[in-house]
Amino acid sequence: MSDRPRPGRWIAHPADRINALRALIAPALLFAPFVSDFAAGYHWLYAIVIFMLIGKTNYLLHLHIHHPFSRNKALNLAFDLSMGSVSGMTASNWRIQHLYGHHRGIDGPYRGARAWQMEKYSGLRALSFSIVTLWDTFHAPIAESFAKGILANVTAPINYRWAFCEQMLLIGFVAALAAWQPWLTLTYLLPWYVVTHFITRYVDYLNHYGCEESPENHYAVANNSLSRWFNFSTHNFGYHTAHHMRPGAHWTTLPEIHATFADKIPAQNLKAFSWSGILLPWHMLRARSGRM
Numbered sequence: 001m002s003d004r005p006r007p008g009r010w011i012a013h014p015a016d017r018i019n020a021l022r023a024l025i026a027p028a029l030l031f032a033p034f035v036s037d038f039a040a041g042y043h044w045l046y047a048i049v050i051f052m053l054i055g056k057t058n059y060l061l062h063l064h065i066h067h068p069f070s071r072n073k074a075l076n077l078a079f080d081l082s083m084g085s086v087s088g089m090t091a092s093n094w095r096i097q098h099l100y101g102h103h104r105g106i107d108g109p110y111r112g113a114r115a116w117q118m119e120k121y122s123g124l125r126a127l128s129f130s131i132v133t134l135w136d137t138f139h140a141p142i143a144e145s146f147a148k149g150i151l152a153n154v155t156a157p158i159n160y161r162w163a164f165c166e167q168m169l170l171i172g173f174v175a176a177l178a179a180w181q182p183w184l185t186l187t188y189l190l191p192w193y194v195v196t197h198f199i200t201r202y203v204d205y206l207n208h209y210g211c212e213e214s215p216e217n218h219y220a221v222a223n224n225s226l227s228r229w230f231n232f233s234t235h236n237f238g239y240h241t242a243h244h245m246r247p248g249a250h251w252t253t254l255p256e257i258h259a260t261f262a263d264k265i266p267a268q269n270l271k272a273f274s275w276s277g278i279l280l281p282w283h284m285l286r287a288r289s290g291r292m
Contacts, residue, residue: 012068020069022054022060090167097137109140121292130202198277221244
């Protein structure tokens with residue numbers, strides 16, 4: 001008998017059942033203040049509390065675009081829209097700039113030529129990269145999907161027309177919320193999106209600063225966080241070389257894949273500490289003592 005998990009009827013991999021539930025519940029938690037005044041005057045505190053619960057929704061969306069949670073197209077679309085509304089980064093954005101951009105070595109349109117920032121870690125380089133690429137990562141997939149989808153109707157590797165529509169749906173949704181409750185949108189929702197995008201950019205920086213991002217050396221393409229807590233809380237995202245070598249592999253298999261070539265990864269690309277974006281101040285302190 002095979003040890004491979006049997007696929008479910010609705011959720012493709014048993015290990016993603018709880019992730020699927022988290023993905024569908026997240027919007028109810030994030031948008032609750034728009035339909036109830038239970039947190040009136042304390043939205044900042046509510047945002048901190050729910051960040052502990054759904055702050056990693058963008059990690060779930062990353063898992064989903066690489067290895068869809070379901071085999072049912074309608075359910076996968078529901079996951080796309082649900083997690084996109086919470087993270088502010090649509091599934092189409094992820095597919096354009098990450099799945100068919102970053103993983104194919106095409107980063108220029110989405111994060112530019114950031115040689116100085118990526119050369120080595122420093123607080124200034126990290127902040128510069130994370131802030132400057134916020135706009136690149138947001139607007140470039142919109143512009144690309146408009147050119148390929150609306151003007152040319154390109155349908156491979158994704159349907160770019162739908163990609164443009166999905167991103168416009170998110171913008172329209174936020175605009176409607178802003179018209180309905182402008183102050184709440186400005187002081188609660190938009191800061192949530194900015195923080196989410198910033199952390200995504202910062203973790204991307206941690207994954208690749210000081211690396212040889214070229215096909216000649218597969219084992220030096222990424223940094224790896226070997227922190228058990230970080231990998232537990234982010235579904236083995238720290239095994240990033242394994243993820244680049246096998247981008248379609250399910251997250252449960254990444255430690256095993258990593259173990260097969262861990263001895264070939266340069267020592268400077270193996271980090272024992274957590275990659276969590278909220279630890280940025282601590283990372284800066286480590287950098288000052290040359291421990292990054």
